[in-house]
Every structure is written in structure tokens, then in C-alpha cells.
Amino acid sequence: MHHAQDQPASGTALVVVARDDGMRTATTRELSRRYGSDYRVVGGTGPGEVEAALHDAGDPLVAVLLGALGEGDPDGLDVLRTCHAGHPGAVAVALVRWGDFATARPIFEAITVGQLDRWVYAPQGRADEEFHRSVTEVLDEWSSRQDGGFEAVRIVGDRWDPHAQHLRDQMTRNRIPLGFYEADTPGGRALLADLGVEQPRLPVVVVRFKPEQTVLQAPSDLEVAEAFGLFDPLDPDAVHDVVVVGAGPAGLGASVYAASEGLDTLQLECEAVGGQAGTSSLIRNYLGFPTGVSGSRLAFSAYQQAWAFGTRFSFMRSAASLSTEDGLHRVTLGDGSAVRARTVVVATGAAWRRLGVPELEAFTGRGVFYGAAVSEAPAMAGRHVFVVGGGNSAGQAAVYLSRYAEKVTLLVRRSSLTETMSDYLIRELVALPRVEIRYRVQVGGGRGSDVLETVVLRDLDTGAEDEQPGMLFVMIGSEPRTDWLAGTLARDRWGFLLTGAALAGDGVAPAWPLDRPPALLETSTPGVFAAGDVRQGSVKRVASAVGEGALAVTLVHAHLASLAAAR
Numbered sequence: 001m002h003h004a005q006d007q008p009a010s011g012t013a014l015v016v017v018a019r020d021d022g023m024r025t026a027t028t029r030e031l032s033r034r035y036g037s038d039y040r041v042v043g044g045t046g047p048g049e050v051e052a053a054l055h056d057a058g059d060p061l062v063a064v065l066l067g068a069l070g071e072g073d074p075d076g077l078d079v080l081r082t083c084h085a086g087h088p089g090a091v092a093v094a095l096v097r098w099g100d101f102a103t104a105r106p107i108f109e110a111i112t113v114g115q116l117d118r119w120v121y122a123p124q125g126r127a128d129e130e131f132h133r134s135v136t137e138v139l140d141e142w143s144s145r146q147d148g149g150f151e152a153v154r155i156v157g158d159r160w161d162p163h164a165q166h167l168r169d170q171m172t173r174n175r176i177p178l179g180f181y182e183a184d185t186p187g188g189r190a191l192l193a194d195l196g197v198e199q200p201r202l203p204v205v206v207v208r209f210k211p212e213q214t215v216l217q218a219p220s221d222l223e224v225a226e227a228f229g230l231f232d233p234l235d236p237d238a239v240h241d242v243v244v245v246g247a248g249p250a251g252l253g254a255s256v257y258a259a260s261e262g263l264d265t266l267q268l269e270c271e272a273v274g275g276q277a278g279t280s281s282l283i284r285n286y287l288g289f290p291t292g293v294s295g296s297r298l299a300f301s302a303y304q305q306a307w308a309f310g311t312r313f314s315f316m317r318s319a320a321s322l323s324t325e326d327g328l329h330r331v332t333l334g335d336g337s338a339v340r341a342r343t344v345v346v347a348t349g350a351a352w353r354r355l356g357v358p359e360l361e362a363f364t365g366r367g368v369f370y371g372a373a374v375s376e377a378p379a380m381a382g383r384h385v386f387v388v389g390g391g392n393s394a395g396q397a398a399v400y401l402s403r404y405a406e407k408v409t410l411l412v413r414r415s416s417l418t419e420t421m422s423d424y425l426i427r428e429l430v431a432l433p434r435v436e437i438r439y440r441v442q443v444g445g446g447r448g449s450d451v452l453e454t455v456v457l458r459d460l461d462t463g464a465e466d467e468q469p470g471m472l473f474v475m476i477g478s479e480p481r482t483d484w485l486a487g488t489l490a491r492d493r494w495g496f497l498l499t500g501a502a503l504a505g506d507g508v509a510p511a512w513p514l515d516r517p518p519a520l521l522e523t524s525t526p527g528v529f530a531a532g533d534v535r536q537g538s539v540k541r542v543a544s545a546v547g548e549g550a551l552a553v554t555l556v557h558a559h560l561a562s563l564a565a566a567r
Helices: 021-035 047-056 076-086 101-112 129-145 162-173 186-195 221-228 249-260 275-279 295-309 373-380 392-401 423-431 500-504 542-566
Strands: 012-017 040-044 061-068 091-096 118-121 153-157 178-182 204-207 214-217 239-245 265-269 312-315 319-325 328-333 338-346 350-352 368-370 384-388 407-412 435-439 441-448 452-459 465-469 471-474 478-480 528-530
Touching (some): 021 061, 091 129, 101 118, 153 162, 153 186, 162 295, 162 373, 214 221, 239 542, 249 295, 265 338, 295 312, 392 407, 423 435
Parallel strands (some): 012 061, 239 265, 265 312
Antiparallel strands (some): 319 328, 452 465
16 A cells, blocks of 8 residues: 555545525635635535536545535535535535524534534635635645655555554654555555665665655664654753653643743653644544644644744653752663753653453554554554544544444443543444444454454453454553653552652652652652653543643742752
8 A cells, every 4th residue: 555646636626515605606716716726616506416516527536525504504514414425535514604603503513423524604705814724724634634645754564564553653643744655565566676675674764855865674763763863962961951751742731831931941752742642533622622633733733832932852762760869850761861950840641551362462553553543544444443442532533433444343341431431522422323332341352364353352241252353443541651760759559650749648659858748740759740641640631731731830940949049
């Protein structure tokens, strides 16, 4: 498989369906004026007229369906759904007049249950930039769902090779334009021949965005980072105001606020920005994004924001240990280098918990995926997919996978989702025709040759087992990334870091060393703070993680002020 090239200008269409002549005419005219060189703009009063117009235009691929809803189109949502059924890859958008507030509730309901992607106000006149901003966002969303376009990096490898899957996932999460070519296809063989690579060690990574093209064979993460120019040397003599370990929502929140407030900030990240949130296909309950935002987009925007404020980043090197001497903290990294800081914010987050079924471990990356729904979803076309988990991440993955897979079954150990998943997401899952929810069931095994082919499901009440063809996406909770802090910072029995009042409990070790009480997010080492999923008692939501990162910076300021006063 490889990514297709750009669609020709006439090969992709923007469709407006409305019986309201004024709205249809104004919208098609404005779309044609702004986007006519890249897209066919097609209008119609209903599904039949739209299909006839598309046929006359050469049956282009439909990118966006804009369906009017209002006085002239009271059944507009039904009409839009009918059109969308024939073009499921298109982004479905409700088109409404400004001030027609009566349409709001049915639109919100339709978005909630997955029948509609977005809504926009119809253009109010020529060059309505608010309208065009919305349309551009919709086109960007559609484009992100497609293969094709500029490929900054090309990977040639085996589709089910865990190393290739890891590289694809990393680059997708970091929003790097990527082309993947299977090595045993004509496209893959031709690319290897063009590169002059004989008997390659797969996967082969081609870095194309630099003046000199770089070709890597079976590269490590460090080699990829060095080829990207991300592996800058760290100054062992520098003393930073704050080192943030981890670049998920909590870490990015901390670095944005720290750098924007003038603190010398260094951020360490061993994988991709975004953490678990970066793998989420759509976060719909994050403040300020009424139609949702993908985790990778949110994370990458935060990364750019922190970078613009002056945060320095070090990628692909993991923290190995933490020590403190004379009030300065030293973070030693996996490659033996070290950095020093007056304060540290630990925001290393948590990793997906494994299934614990030995026969499935061999299929990791080859039919068993842990949190990789965004990058692997297109490969699930025509397949039956099982999503294991009862939290929001599992629900979001099931929704996203249902765009590609023939059927998605959500497997839940509990008898209900109400205690573990947001209400809007439960309603969306129930409404999606391709999604089934099975309660009180767990994965008991699986079989396959090169890739996972069948999944064994066990009924927790009767013990009965049945075997079905399909692949697995697993999101069953998290384990904090704190092994590198064992014995250094106080942790609970599961490994989450203890902070604030939790340090006053019996048997906490290491004990809090000062007379003053620890600050709210402060760990057992003064001046070292924890934020986000890595911390005991944290709320597993993106917004709360960002908030904890911001709060940690307030506490960092207070600690730095106390150090200055003590001099």
C-alpha cells in the first residue's frame, strides 16, 4: 500500500444541497470564487439532482457535503444523511443562516450521535471570511482523512512489522506528512530501486524535506531524531529554571505557561508530543472546540505555542533518573547525558495497560494495537475490529474506526458504561449502525499466522467462549511511567506519584523532608512537581491535565521565589 498522489483539480467536489435558492446560490458562488481552481463546486436541491450533477461533472470524489437546514429546508438533516450515505468519506456539514437559532438543537443532537460532522453559517456576502475560515477547517479535516499529498517522509516496510508500525504511529502523532509503501508491492520495490538500496534492512526511512535526502535502514528513534535535526546537544553546565519531563497535555501546558512567563524552560520527550491524548482521533469535550479537535492537532498546536514562547525541546531521549544536590535537580537521560534545573515538573503520563494474554503479545503491531487507532484505522477497511475498554479513549477509538471498518465491537468488562464513559460518547456509540457494544466480556486469546486473524471472546458470567475473525485495539487503562523514579519520589502501590496532602499518609517513603507542608502538586522532593496522569488522584481528562500543568508553573514561581529569598 502507498499513498495516492494529489487529486486533480476536477477530481474532488464540494457539494451544496439546498432547496432554498438564495442560500444554495450564495454558497455555491462563494465556494466557486474561492476554491474553484482546486475543487468542482456542485449544487442541487436534493439527492437526485446532486447525483445527476456529480455524474455530469465526471463523478468526482466528494470532499464536503454542505446541507441546508432552515425554513426552506426543514428536513435538511435527513436529506444530508441520504446524500452522505452515498459518499461516506465526505465531511457532512449543516449549513444554516446566522440567527436561525431554532436549528441549533437538532444540529447538536446530530453531531452527538455521529450523523453530522460540523455546522457552518452560510455566507452573508462576498468574501465572508468567517465562512471561509470554517470551510478551510473542514477541508483540512477531510484532507487529514485521506492518503496522498506531500510526503515529507517515506517509509518502506512490512505492513505488520512492529517497528514499521511504531514509526508510522510516531510520525502520524507528530503530524509529519507521511507516505508508507509496502516492501513487497510494485511501488515499494520501485522506490527501493530508485534509492539504490539492495537487500535492505526494513523498514527503510527516507527523509525528503532536507536539502540532502537521507536514507535510513531499520533506524532507532535516536537516528530518526538526528536525521530530523531534533537531536541537539544538551548543555550539562546550564541551570534551567524548570525542566518539564514529558510532552503530553500536562507537560505542554506547563511549558507554555512557564516559557510565556519568562522562565528558562527545557522540555524532554522520549516519543511524540501529545501523550495518550495525541492518539485520540477526536476530542469533543475540550473547551473551545465545539465540533471537536483531534488529539494530534491539539498537541502539535500546543508544541508550536510553547516553542514560540521560547521552550527548548529535546526529543527521543527518555529520563533515566532524578537526583537532587544543594537545591539543584539533575535529570539523567537514557543516553548518559544530563540536565540541571532549579525545579522539575514530572508529566510523563501513563502507558496503555497490556492485555496479559501471552498468545496475543506476538501480534502486537500485527493485529493487536495499543492506542494506535488514528494511524492504523485506514488499514481496517472491510474488517471486523474489536476495541477493548470502557473509558473515553476506547469510545473515541470505536467511533473513529467505524469510519473504516465493516464492523466495530466494543468489549466491556462491566455491565454498564455510565461510570467510565462520557454520556455524549455513549449516545454516539449506541447510534452508530456499525458499532456493537458487548458487556461482561473479555478477550481470552487469539490466533493467526503472520497477523492476528481471530479473537477468542469469553463471557464473564457463563464462561462460554466464541471465536470471531477480527483485529484488536486495546485501551484498558494506564500504568504510570514512573519506573525511573522508584525509590526517589514517593509513589502509591500502582506507581502513581504522591503529591501534596497525600504525602502525609502513614508509611509514605521517601517522607516529606521539610517543616512546611508540600504544595498541592509537589512531590516528596521539594521543588519537584507532578502534573497530569502520572499523579495519584488526577482526573483523566485533557482539560484537567492542561490545568495541572499551568498550576504547576504557579507553584514553580513560588518555589523559585523562596530559593531567591533564601540566598
